[in-house]
Amino acid sequence: xxxxxxxxxxxxxxxxxxxxxxxxxxxxxxxxxxxxxxxxxxxxxxxxxxxxxxxxxxxxxxxxxxxxxxxxxxxxxxxxxxxxxxxxxxxxxxxxxxxxxxxxxxxxxxxxxxxxxxxxxxxxxxxxxxxxxxxxxxxxxxxxxxxxxxxxxxxxxxxxxxxxxxxxxxxxxxxxxxxxxxxxxxxxxxxxxxxxxxxxxxxxxxxxxxxxxxxxxxxxxxxxxxxxxxxxxxxxxxxxxxxxxxxxxxxxxxxxxxxxxxxxxxxxxxxxxxxxxxxxxxxx
Numbered sequence: 603x604x605x606x607x608x609x610x611x612x613x614x615x616x617x618x619x620x621x622x623x624x625x626x627x628x629x630x631x632x633x634x635x636x637x638x639x640x641x642x643x644x645x646x647x648x649x650x651x652x653x654x655x656x657x658x659x660x661x662x663x664x665x666x667x668x669x670x671x672x673x674x675x676x677x678x679x680x681x682x683x684x685x686x687x688x689x690x691x692x693x694x695x696x697x698x699x700x701x702x703x704x705x706x707x708x709x710x711x712x713x714x715x716x717x718x719x720x721x722x723x724x725x726x727x728x729x730x731x732x733x734x735x736x737x738x739x740x741x742x743x744x745x746x747x748x749x750x751x752x753x754x755x756x757x758x759x760x761x762x763x764x765x766x767x768x769x770x771x772x773x774x775x776x777x778x779x780x781x782x783x784x785x786x787x788x789x790x791x792x793x794x795x796x797x798x799x800x801x802x803x804x805x806x807x808x809x810x811x812x813x814x815x816x817x818x819x820x821x822x823x824x825x826x827x828x829x830x831x832x833x834x835x836x837x838x839x840x841x842x843x844x845x846x847x848x849x850x851x852x853x854x855x856x857x858x859x860x861x862x863x864x865x866x867x868x869x870x871x872x873x874x875x876x877x878x879x880x881x882x883x884x885x886x
Contacts, residue, residue: 607654607673607746613662616655616699625695634691639884640665642683642704645876649715650675651750652707652743653683656700660684663692674750676715683877693881705874707747713850713872714751720850721864724857728864731756731843735867744870756865764790765817766797779811796843802829809833809840817865820846823855830860 628634642656650671657667665688671677683704686693717730732748733756734741745755757763764786774782779797786795796815799805802825805816816833818826826844833840844856845865853864 607652607743608658610658610662613655613658616659616703617662617695620699621695625691628691628694633694634689636690637884638688638690638693638881640686640693640697640879640881642685642701643878643880644677644679644681644683645878646679648677648708648875649711649751650677650683650704650708651711651747652704655703655707655743656696657684659696659700659703660686660688660693663696664688665692665696673746674711674752687884690883697879697881701877701879702874703743705877707743707750708875708877709872710744710747710869711751712875713869714748714753716850717848717853717864717866717868718752720853721857724854726857728857728861729754730853731863731865732869733757733845733865733867734759736870748869751869753869764793764795766795766813768798768800779808779813783812798845801825802832805829805842806832806836806838809838810836813840815841815843815863817843817845818861823852823859826856826861827859 651673653669653671653673657669660667665686667684667686669684670682714730714732721728721730730753732745732753736744741758745758748755757765766782783795794814795812796817797808797813798817798819799808800819805818806829809816816829818829821829821844826842830842833842841862842860843863843865844861848856848864848866849868856864
């Protein structure tokens with residue numbers, strides 16, 4: 603493993619994608635064996651993510667790397683991120699995959715940190731959970747970027763959590779909510795039972811039936827507040843996870859309304875952060 607980020611096989615696949623038959627230009631110009639230096643720096647303020655992947659890619663092509671930052675660091679424009687020394691052919695091969703990875707994942711991490719910091723304005727500590735709605739094949743990297751930004755994973759996939767959607771209930775029209783909870787607990791007793799609801803009334807009914815987490819899909823902050831008030835008035839200990847359309851502009855309002863968890867996919871569509879790369883021969 604390269605930190606929590608990538609396996610050697612994943613790194614090799616990234617390199618193979620960009621140079622399946624070698625680097626034609628570098629080889630044709632006869633540059634491959636010349637000594638080279640490559641430096642990454644931030645073009646703007648950002649939260650760094652994916653740097654360990656970049657380091658792994660560069661080391662895999664035989665270069666030596668010195669880190670000047672770490673995943674999760676907030677850096678200012680111009681801050682150095684890494685310096686690599688090795689043969690020009692290897693540096694050229696790793697360059698673009700490493701740069702693009704850091705740019706995209708730093709965009710996700712920076713966006714996550716924006717939500718985390720917006721929530722702090724509400725005066726409560728509430729986790730920001732990134733959904734599994736990532737680009738297929740990149741979920742592990744995207745989830746790690748969310749963690750670098752100060753968030754957590756909502757659910758890594760279907761195998762680890764119990765989350766009932768309306769699309770599940772459609773196949774079980776005669777099953778009561780209480781019977782559904784009993785069936786879930788019998789099959790996976792160590793897991794929390796979670797259900798997504800469309801109205802505050804549905805949330806209260808689910809909590810009274812025994813669901814432990816009520817996920818409110820695209821509720822307004824006011825409706826989240828009504829849900830929380832109804833649960834507390836009924837003596838329910840169920841948590842409320844606010845989901846759907848949450849960004850830095852409205853996250854604090856959901857927390858102020860009483861949400862216990864913020865569930866969002868907003869960071870995954872964030873604009874990549876710019877990383878400057880200088881690659882050339884060593885300076886005497």
